[in-house]
Amino acid sequence: MILDKVLVAWCPANLLMEVIIMAGAGYPKQDKKTGKWYFVIEAGKDSFGKRTRKKRSFNTKKEAKMAMAEAVLEVKNSRSIQKVVEITVGEYLVYWLENYAKTNTKPKTYAEYDKIVKTHLQPSLGHITLQELKSTQLQNYYKEKLSLLSAQSVIHHHRILSKALNDAIDWEFIDRNVAKGAKPPKPSKREMNTYTVEQLNLLLKTAKERTPVFYPIIYAATHTGMRKSELIGLTWKNVDFPTQRLYIRQTITEANGKYFFNTIPKNEKPRGIKLTAELEKLLLSLKKEYEKQKKILGDSFNPHDLVFFNSKGNIMAPSEISRALKRAIKAANLPDIRFHDLRHSHATILLQANVHPKIVSARLGHSKISVTMDTYSHLTDSIEGIAVDTLDTLLE
Incomplete structure (x- = not known):
């Protein structure tokens, strides 16, 4: 041991x-x-x-x-006089995972840490003695990883290392954190790509034809602005047809091939999203078809009662959804976007239509309206133009 x-x-x-x-x-x-x-x-x-x-x-x-x-x-x-018997960075990180990460972080977070340690940190730094680890070695590690990973991913590695080394000080393995002397890359702001109304309609038409299993979740993303994890975790009991609303009470995320159900704290109010008339029609149709399948296939089919599931009645893998979207985009000959950009497209269309930012913020689940305004600050000129046009029609 x-x-x-x-x-x-x-x-x-x-x-x-x-x-x-x-x-x-x-x-x-x-x-x-x-x-x-x-x-x-x-x-x-x-x-x-x-x-x-x-x-x-x-x-x-x-x-x-x-x-x-x-x-x-x-x-x-x-x-x-006294000396510590040599322990490598790799051995220490395993100790840290077991004694800190496993008991102090959420299962998904632990799975992510475990993957990063075993896939990246151990192979590159694991052979170095913990006492002899230097800031320059971390600097070289960041440089090497930048050729394979995004700056944001490398920054995440830096944060994990820094936390682990801080704990090593608390546990008295070492007397200083060399990660503080290393300089991780600056985060690069992800470019936001959005579709117009016409492009979204073309995408949905194509997705219905080319990838019918994933069409409903793509459709729901454009009509609600929900995150992928929120859509994957949506259950039928959280779709309220009488009030034409759905409620986000859990998300499903994936790490290392495992799925994690993340429920919102009981003291927090679930986010409610008003359904569009067309989305309501689609969901009613899906519910009717699902109930038929359930009667034939039994309780083992879609055991979590999810609204969106794959052809086998299992959880939709995030990567499957992304690949389905890419197929539809390619078939429609549209500019490439990420699944998350459907959320940005949803918000952009509403803001450009002069919908109050407070309403848009509530649909997106932002903690503050300022988050919405900062995220979509590039629309300021467009929104201000709508305001000026309105004033021109009202004032002489």
């Missing part, structure tokens, strides 16, 4: 050893049974936070006091 390898009596270099005399008032104590004098001192903690002590006994009080003074001096000077 890693724990067996890590420590042989280590005193961390940055720790000022606090020596606590266990006998009364800082003096050795006499054992009433044997008559001998003894002392016990705290010698700090090992790399896993376990207390270490020194205890010795003598025939006279004077001998005990002299030996105690030497022991105190030895403990204070131990920083230059």
